[in-house]
Amino acid sequence: MNAMTEFADDQSIALGAPVGVTIENVAKDFGDSPALHGVSLDVHAGELVALLGPSGSGKTTLLRILAGLEAPSSGRVLFGGEDTLGLPVQDRNIGFVFQHYALFRHMTVFDNIAFGLTVRRRRDRPASAEIRRRVLHLLDLVQLSGFEKRYPAQLSGGQRQRVALARALAIEPRLLLLDEPFGALDAQVRRDLRRWLREIHDRTGHTTFFVTHDQEEALELADRIVVMSKGRIEQVGSADDIYDRPASPFVFSFIGESSLLPVEITDGTVLVDGAPSGLSFGETGTRPATLGFRPHDVTLVSDDGPAIRGRVVAERRHGARRRLELQVGPKQLRAEIDVEVEASRAIGSLVAFQPERWRIFPA
Amino acid sequence: MADVAVPSGAVFTGAATEKRAVRIALTTVALVFLAIFLLLPLVSVFYEAFRSGFGVFLKAISDRDTLAAVRLTVLVAAVSVPANLIFGLAASWAIAKYEFRGKSFLITLIDLPFSVSPVTSGLIYVLLFGAHGYLGPFLQSHGIQVIFAVPGIVLATIFVTFPFIARELIPIMQAQGTQDEEAALSLGASGWRVFFRVTLPNVKWALLYGVLLCNARAMGEFGAVSVVSGHIRGKTNTMPLQVEILYNEYSYQAAFGVASLLALLALVTLIIKTVLEWRYAEEIAATRRH
Numbered sequence: 250m251n252a253m254t255e256f257a258d259d260q261s262i263a264l265g266a267p268v269g270v271t272i273e274n275v276a277k278d279f280g281d282s283p284a285l286h287g288v289s290l291d292v293h294a295g296e297l298v299a300l301l302g303p304s305g306s307g308k309t310t311l312l313r314i315l316a317g318l319e320a321p322s323s324g325r326v327l328f329g330g331e332d333t334l335g336l337p338v339q340d341r342n343i344g345f346v347f348q349h350y351a352l353f354r355h356m357t358v359f360d361n362i363a364f365g366l367t368v369r370r371r372r373d374r375p376a377s378a379e380i381r382r383r384v385l386h387l388l389d390l391v392q393l394s395g396f397e398k399r400y401p402a403q404l405s406g407g408q409r410q411r412v413a414l415a416r417a418l419a420i421e422p423r424l425l426l427l428d429e430p431f432g433a434l435d436a437q438v439r440r441d442l443r444r445w446l447r448e449i450h451d452r453t454g455h456t457t458f459f460v461t462h463d464q465e466e467a468l469e470l471a472d473r474i475v476v477m478s479k480g481r482i483e484q485v486g487s488a489d490d491i492y493d494r495p496a497s498p499f500v501f502s503f504i505g506e507s508s509l510l511p512v513e514i515t516d517g518t519v520l521v522d523g524a525p526s527g528l529s530f531g532e533t534g535t536r537p538a539t540l541g542f543r544p545h546d547v548t549l550v551s552d553d554g555p556a557i558r559g560r561v562v563a564e565r566r567h568g569a570r571r572r573l574e575l576q577v578g579p580k581q582l583r584a585e586i587d588v589e590v591e592a593s594r595a596i597g598s599l600v601a602f603q604p605e606r607w608r609i610f611p612a
Numbered sequence: 613m614a615d616v617a618v619p620s621g622a623v624f625t626g627a628a629t630e631k632r633a634v635r636i637a638l639t640t641v642a643l644v645f646l647a648i649f650l651l652l653p654l655v656s657v658f659y660e661a662f663r664s665g666f667g668v669f670l671k672a673i674s675d676r677d678t679l680a681a682v683r684l685t686v687l688v689a690a691v692s693v694p695a696n697l698i699f700g701l702a703a704s705w706a707i708a709k710y711e712f713r714g715k716s717f718l719i720t721l722i723d724l725p726f727s728v729s730p731v732t733s734g735l736i737y738v739l740l741f742g743a744h745g746y747l748g749p750f751l752q753s754h755g756i757q758v759i760f761a762v763p764g765i766v767l768a769t770i771f772v773t774f775p776f777i778a779r780e781l782i783p784i785m786q787a788q789g790t791q792d793e794e795a796a797l798s799l800g801a802s803g804w805r806v807f808f809r810v811t812l813p814n815v816k817w818a819l820l821y822g823v824l825l826c827n828a829r830a831m832g833e834f835g836a837v838s839v840v841s842g843h844i845r846g847k848t849n850t851m852p853l854q855v856e857i858l859y860n861e862y863s864y865q866a867a868f869g870v871a872s873l874l875a876l877l878a879l880v881t882l883i884i885k886t887v888l889e890w891r892y893a894e895e896i897a898a899t900r901r902h
Contacts, residue, residue: 364809
């Protein structure tokens with residue numbers, strides 16, 4: 250999957266000029282259950298954006314609204330400043346890639362890729378020699394040269410998804426939309442395709458949205474990540490923003506591994522279960538809050554000083570280190586920390602630790 | 613296998629494997645049943661038809677009234693099968709691809725002809741279009757004859773064969789969902805192009821089965837057609853009605869001659885179905901799989 254450098258003439262692949270996308274207050278109700286609550290987002294031309302969230306977060310609904318497969322209940326979507334309201338899906342010139350490929354099973358790979366060109370009105374349709382040239386070129390791009398006479402049922406999942414992408418690219422879309430594009434593939438193929446999609450994006454320059462529930466995929470692939478939950482956008486930012494400066498406990502817990510503990514802040518001290526944790530937070534007065542930290546960002550401290558204390562209830566190997574699952578305080582709050590293998594503790598023993606990096610969220 | 617320790621006396625059989633004797637008994641019962649109730653009647657139809665020789669058979673089926681019955685039967689099928697093809701496609705499309713109020717009611721309604729006795733179906737049309745029916749006087753004043761004429765026979769046949777195509781299509785369309793259509797739309801295809809280039813090819817085998825079954829029933833329907841036909845020789849008799857008339861007139865040879873044509877139709881239908889399944893097994897499997 251790395252021999253992508255041999256195509257010198259990429260200009261011939263891409264170019265329905267990529268557009269910027271503006272989403273203004275888009276809401277969607279299915280019956281009485283709202284799927285999106287007034288979502289707004291600005292994406293500039295050529296950007297690769299991940300819509301990341303758990304199932305039911307509204308990410309696929311938003312993608313389908315962009316495609317014109319669903320109509321928003323309210324709000325506007327603009328492509329390059331042009332309102333798309335009333336623009337049917339056929340006329341949007343978008344490339345849509347489905348999770349389960351949606352290849353036309355009775356057509357060969359060639360006919361699948363050529364479909365978007367052959368269904369055009371006669372005056373917009375390229376000559377058949379031109380269609381053939383483009384399809385073969387796209388097959389080359391997705392590294393399936395020689396597969397043009399195969400049927401979808403004769404391809405592996407990863408190959409089908411690459412055909413689906415070539416089919417979407419064939420119409421020279423203004424916008425590329427991918428719905429969980431790697432969701433049905435196994436881990437190794439996912440990793441390869443992910444890297445390969447990034448390369449294709451860099452070479453063709455499409456404005457691209459992809460939906461995923463896999464944070465690793467979003468962090469690795471996207472220029473910007475839109476984290477969604479329950480029909481709202483929780484945070485928009487780069488991988489670093491999302492990971493290091495999460496805007497809410499949801500983002501913090503959804504991205505990466507995390508432990509969240511309810512705490513109280515009293516005159517600059519963070520109290521866990523009423524006891525000083527050794528962490529200070531520059532603020533006067535008393536208020537409840539949520540403390541978040543990553544399992545790998547903690548150090549064990551001596552038992553006599555201020556610290557967070559927990560009893561080990563389970564332990565397991567976690568990569569190079571060992572993960573301890575702790576019960577903290579009489580309310581039996583759960584927290585996870587990673588320690589060196591030789592520093593591991595027996596189940597039932599007491600552990601005192603402090604997070605090295607941590608965040609306070611308003612409760 | 614020799615290394616596997618099996619307690620002495622135990623016989624190693626698969627969980628779903630019956631004893632040999634049981635297997636033979638079950639198979640025999642099924643075969644005998646089939647032979648008595650299906651094969652024997654079929655053979656005897658042809659035997660009776662050809663008992664006095666091929667010439668007599670030919671003469672029996674080339675009778676003027678019988679030929680008229682054959683023509684009428686073909687005409688009725690030629691109208692009602694396409695009608696139900698269009699209806700079946702429209703109904704299964706609507707049911708499989710859209711959510712709407714009254715959907716389950718529509719599905720139930722499509723099944724109605726299966727559950728109603730064909731005689732009742734025929735009577736409904738007499739009640740509607742007959743001389744003393746709701747619409748009869750109006751139609752008669754405009755010179756339109758429905759009952760005891762070809763239109764009534766066609767209507768009754770359409771009613772009876774209503775479910776065949778829709779019933780074949782609905783499950784496969786539901787299983788396939790709308791993603792292929794959405795993909796085609798996003799690639800710029802118009803509604804009709806999506807239908808002819810994606811939806812129709814996706815269901816073509818199911819559709820063909822439906823048409824075959826629908827046709828067999830349309831040509832073979834007796835009850836409903838009998839009520840609305842009026843049994844006018846050479847005019848409103850279809851082949852099944854002609855068989856009955858000939859039989860009642862003790863023209864056994866001719867009755868079995870026409871009956872053998874109907875039986876032949878059934879055989880040809882079965883053969884086409886089998887050949888299709890065998891010839892396009894891979895494609896059919898690919899359509900179902902994927």
